[in-house]
Amino acid sequence: xxxxxxxxxxxxxxxxxxxxxxxxxxxxxxxxxxxxxxxxxxxxxxxxxxxxxxxxxxxxxxxxxxxxxxxxxxxxxxxxxxxxxxxxxxxxxxxxxxxxxxxxxxxxxxxxxxxxxxxxxxxxxxxxxxxxxxxxxxxxxxxxx
Numbered sequence: 001x002x003x004x005x006x007x008x009x010x011x012x013x014x015x016x017x018x019x020x021x022x023x024x025x026x027x028x029x030x031x032x033x034x035x036x037x038x039x040x041x042x043x044x045x046x047x048x049x050x051x052x053x054x055x056x057x058x059x060x061x062x063x064x065x066x067x068x069x070x071x072x073x074x075x076x077x078x079x080x081x082x083x084x085x086x087x088x089x090x091x092x093x094x095x096x097x098x099x100x101x102x103x104x105x106x107x108x109x110x111x112x113x114x115x116x117x118x119x120x121x122x123x124x125x126x127x128x129x130x131x132x133x134x135x136x137x138x139x140x141x142x143x144x145x
Contacts, residue, residue, distance in 0.1 A: 051065060051066065052066060076112075077112075079116075081098070081099075081107055081108065083095050083099075086120065086123055087127075089124050089127050092123070099113050100113070
């Protein structure tokens with residue numbers, strides 16, 4: 001015999017019945033995280049001063065921590081390379097070839113080449129969308145005449 005709590009006679013949840021069907025609320029933080037934040041909140045300034053003092057004293061770990069926080073690693077860099085003009089979907093092949101050549105020559109990393117190719121792919125889709133809309137408009141005009 002079961003009740004509406006979802007438990008069976010052995011005290012376990014029935015299959016398909018969770019103890020909290022709505023799940024963990026968005027933004028909820030673990031108790032350990034909340035405790036750590038509370039401990040750091042009280043002594044934050046003293047801890048920062050101690051780490052800076054240790055870095056000034058030659059502690060390489062403290063130096064690395066300070067540098068990583070003050071000057072974070074840059075995720076990307078501006079790249080400059082020549083691309084042919086892209087006016088039609090057919091122009092995309094030439095642009096992708098230029099990117100491949102730049103990557104092969106070491107001017108672009110594979111990640112940069114992939115990002116550039118993604119931008120060109122988005123432009124291709126935009127060009128094709130405009131071309132499709134134009135064709136549909138012309139077909140609709142022809143049907144109305």
